[in-house]
Every structure is written in C-alpha cells, then in structure tokens.
Amino acid sequence: RKEVEQDPGPFNVPEGATVAFNCTYSNSASQSFFWYRQDCRKEPKLLMSVYSSGNEDGRFTAQLNRASQYISLLIRDSKLSDSATYLCVVILASGGSYIPTFGRGTSLIVHP
Amino acid sequence: NAGVTQTPKFQVLKTGQSMTLQCAQDMNHNSMYWYRQDPGMGLRLIYYSASEGTTDKGEVPNGYNVSRLNKREFSLRLESAAPSQTSVYFCASRGGRDIVNTQYFGPGTRLTVL
Numbered sequence: 001r002k003e004v005e006q007d008p009g010p011f012n013v014p015e016g017a018t019v020a021f022n023c024t025y026s027n028s029a030s031q032s033f034f035w036y037r038q039d040c041r042k043e044p045k046l047l048m049s050v051y052s053s054g055n056e057d058g059r060f061t062a063q064l065n066r067a068s069q070y071i072s073l074l075i076r077d078s079k080l081s082d083s084a085t086y087l088c089v090v091i092l093a094s095g096g097s098y099i100p101t102f103g104r105g106t107s108l109i110v111h112p
Numbered sequence: 113n114a115g116v117t118q119t120p121k122f123q124v125l126k127t128g129q130s131m132t133l134q135c136a137q138d139m140n141h142n143s144m145y146w147y148r149q150d151p152g153m154g155l156r157l158i159y160y161s162a163s164e165g166t167t168d169k170g171e172v173p174n175g176y177n178v179s180r181l182n183k184r185e186f187s188l189r190l191e192s193a194a195p196s197q198t199s200v201y202f203c204a205s206r207g208g209r210d211i212v213n214t215q216y217f218g219p220g221t222r223l224t225v226l
Contacts, residue, residue: 008152034214043202043217044155087154089215097162098143098206099170100215104154 003027004090006103013110017078021106023088024070032091033064033071037084038105044087047073078110113138116218118203124224125193133188133221135203143206144186145170145215146178148199155202161186193225 006023013019033050050062050071061074085105092099119134146158157170161180177189200222204215
C-alpha cells in the first residue's frame with residue numbers, strides 16, 4: 001500500500017461547481033500536511049498548509065482528520081483557472097530530518 | 113530573490129553517458145531535495161540533504177549520486193544514464209527546523225535518455 005494515496009481523477013466539473021478531494025496516509029506518526037498545485041509541465045507550488053483545526057483561504061478549505069488518517073481539499077465556485085493537478089504532501093520527522101511523501105496527484109478539469 | 117534555480121532545463125543523453133544536474137537556492141535554506149516525476153507516478157524522492165555536509169537516500173536512489181557542495185548548492189549526478197532515467201527532475205529546498213515549513217521547487221530539468 002502506498003504511503004499517501006489520492007484518487008487520480010480526472011474530476012471534470014463545470015465552472016461554479018464545488019469539488020472535494022481526499023488524500024489518505026498510512027503512517028499515523030505523520031506530522032504535517034500540505035496541498036500543492038501543479039500546472040502542466042511546471043513545478044509544484046504550495047496551495048495551502050493543513051491544520052488540525054482546518055483552514056480556509058478564499059474559495060479553498062483544507063481539513064485534517066487524524067483519527068481516519070486523511071486530509072481533504074474543498075474548492076468552492078470553481079474557476080477555469082483552477083484546472084490543474086493537486087498534490088497532497090505528508091511530512092514525517094525522522095532522526096532530525098523531515099521526509100516529505102507526495103501523493104500521485106488528483107487532476108481537476110474545470111470546463112465552461 | 114531567484115528562489116530555486118536548476119540547470120539545464122532540457123537534456124538529451126545517450127545510454128551510458130554521464131551528466132550532473134545543478135541546483136541552487138538563495139533563501140538560506142538548510143534542507144534540499146531531489147525528486148523525479150514520471151507520468152502516473154507522482155513525485156518520488158531520490159536523495160535529500162537535511163543540512164550542509166549531510167546526504168541521505170530517498171525512495172529511488174539507485175543510479176544516482178549527490179553532492180551538497182555548500183549550503184546553496186545540491187547537485188545530482190547520473191554516472192551511466194539509462195532509458196529508465198528519462199524523467200522530469202525537480203530540486204526543492206526547505207528552511208528552518210519547524211515541521212510546518214514548506215518546500216519550494218525549482219522549474220525542473222527534462223531529461224531524455226536514448
């Protein structure tokens with residue numbers, strides 16, 4: 001079982017829709033969590049961190065459920081420009097180092 | 113600030129050739145990472161360096177070597193390239209000791225091995 005799993009999609013939604021992605025992780029000792037966005041053939045860029053209390057940034061809301069070991073990303077009022085691949089990242093601290101593990105990404109296509 | 117820079121942007125090699133991918137960051141970050149990204153596989157960690165003078169293997173280190181030349185620079189070397197190493201390679205850096213600190217990525221090197 002891969003350490004971090006995501007549904008690859010694609011999620012194909014109309015403009016204005018609300019869409020949600022989940023990401024599950026296997027190591028209960030994982031300590032911090034992020035969502036990144038990656039546009040085609042570009043480098044990943046941080047979208048938002050994920051906190052236990054949940055956090056919101058405009059149309060984006062991230063949640064962490066430690067008991068069930070998953071994180072989620074909710075996008076409201078989808079825009080064409082939201083079309084991208086969304087990567088979840090889980091950080092494990094090991095021997096003083098922080099080891100990031102990426103999910104394979106979820107593809108989102110927003111159409112007119 | 114330039115952030116994380118990588119050279120070259122594109123490279124084509126023949127099987128058995130060697131090359132070094134260069135990465136530099138100007139954010140005074142302690143940790144640096146090398147990833148490869150293949151279609152459908154996501155980002156896989158090759159090597160990382162938690163601080164200047166240290167390097168450790170990641171998930172897929174075979175066929176690669178790294179050097180943390182100084183705090184700014186972290187290079188990745190392919191001694192004898194193979195077609196299976198055709199991929200997009202990303203370098204990243206991360207600052208501070210706080211676990212909530214995030215990574216910043218370079219623009220990537222697209223490598224084709226014939």
